[in-house]
Amino acid sequence: MQRSLIDRAYSTIIGAITAFGMLLLLAPTLVVLIISFTGGITLKFPPPSWSLRWYVELLQSQEIVAPALTSLKVAAAATILSAVLGGAAALGLARSRLKIARVLDALFMSPMVLPAMAFGLSLLLVFNLLGIRLSAATLVLGHTIISVPFVIRMVGASVQQLNPVLITCSLSLGASRWYTFRRITLPLIRRGIVASCFVAFLTSFDNVPVSLFLADARTEVLPIKLWAILEGSLDVRVAAVSGVIVLLTLAGLVCAEIFGGVSRQIGSR
C-alpha cells in the first residue's frame, strides 16, 4: 500500500516536471513570435493590439538591416572556408593511422572546449602585435576556427561510415582520383557536409564572444548590434528581428533536413 503511494507520487512528479519542461522549452520562442506582432510600443504581454508595424519599421531600419547583411556574408564565408578546409582535413584524418592524426584531431576540436571569449581576445592581441587592422576578413578567420570542430566531427562521422572498398573498386576500374572523389566519396558523405554547413553557419551567425573582439567599427554584425540595442533599451524591433531569425532558421532546418537529415546528425552529437 505504502509502495504504490510512493509510486503514484513518483509518477505525478515525473509527469509534472515533464509538462513544465516542455512548456519551458516552447514558451520563450512562442512569446517572442507573439510579441513581434504587437501594436503597442512596449514589450507588454499579452499585446494590447495586433499589427505588423514592427516588421515594417524593421525593414526601414538601415542600422539593423546592414548588420544583418554583414552577418549573413560573414557566416557564408566562414561556412565555406570551414567546410572546405575542415572537410578536407576530416577526410585526411579518417584515412590516417598516424599518431599525429590523433593529435591534430584533438587540436581541431579544441575551440569547442576553450571559452570563445578567451580565443577572441587572443586573436585580437595577435592582430594587434602584428599590426593587422581589423576587418571583415579577420572576423571570418575567427569564425572559421570556431566552426571547424563541427565540420571535423560531422564529416568525420560520415567518412567513418563510408565503405573503403567502394573507393578501391572505383580506382581499380580505372577512374581517376578526382573522378572517384566527385562521383563516389562526395555523394556518400553529403549528409555530413550539409549538416555541418548548417551548424557552422548558425555558429558563425550567432556568435558574439569572438565578434566582440574581432569586428571593427565598419563590420558591425547582427547579434552584437542587437545586444547593444538591448543593453540600452527594450526595443520592440528586436522582437521583429527575432521573428525573422526564428522563421529563417526553421526554413533552413527544413532544407537541411531534406538534403541531409540534419536532425539525426545533431541528435547523435
Add this chain to the structure above:
Amino acid sequence: MLPVIPLAALFLAAFVLPLIALVAISLFRTPQFAELSPAQYLRFFSDPFSIKVLTDTIWLGTEVALATLILAYPLALVYAASGQVMRTLITFLIMLPLLTSTVVRTFAWIVLLGRDGIINTAMLSLGLWQAPARLLYTWEGMVLALTQIQLPLMALPVINSLLRLDGNLTRAAEGLGAGRARIFVTVILPLTLPGAIAGWLLVFAAAATAFITQTLVGGGRIILMPSYIYQQAVGVQDWPFSAALSLIFTLAVTGIVFAIGALSRRCVRGVDAA
C-alpha cells in the same frame, strides 16, 4: 595526410599562435608591456573581488547544470516510454531552443521576466502577487533563463543514454517487485550516469561562458568572468590583466570539466565491475 595541411597551417597561425601570445602577454607587469613577472596572477588571487567573480561564475554553471539535470530526467523518461508522435514532439521542443539564436532566446527571457512581462502579468491577475516583482536583472532570473537556454545540452545526452539502457534490467527489477521510483533510483539513475555527466559538462561550460545572457538578463550589477574579461580588455584596455583573466577562467572551466570527466570514468568502471 596531404589534405590536412591547409587546416593545420590555419590552426597554427590563428589558434596556437594566439594562445601562446595570450600566455606571453599575461606575464607582463604593466599594460605598456614592461617587465616580465607573474604580477597579474598575484593581483587576481590577492583581490577578493576578482576571486568572488570567479567563484560566482563557477557557481552559476553548477546551479544551471543541476537545474537542467532535474528537468532533463523526467523528459527523458517520458520520451523513452512514449510512442512516435510524442517522441517527435519532444525532439522538436528540444531542438527549438538549440536552433534559435542566443540573442533571440535571451531576448525572450527579457520579455518573460520584465515588469510588464508574462510572469508578472499572470501572477498579478491571479492575485498571487500584490505588486510586480523584480525578476529581470536578478541572479534567479538569470539562472532560470540559462536553464531553459541550456536544457537541450542536458536532455540530448540523457535521452541517448536512457535509450541505450537494456530494457531487460528494468523489467527484471519490476518482476522482482521493485516499484517505479525504486527502479529509477537503483537501476536507471546509476546506469545513465555517463549521459548525465556528459550533459553536466556541456551545460556547466556553456552557462559559465554565456556572455549575452549573463549581461542582458543578469544585468550590469552582476559581474561574471566573461563580462569581467570584456570590461578589462575593451573598457580599461588592460591587456595583460585581461589575458591573465582569460587564462585563469579557461583553466578553471576546462580543469573542472576534465576533473569531473575523469572522476565519472572511474565511477562508470565501478558500475560496470559491480
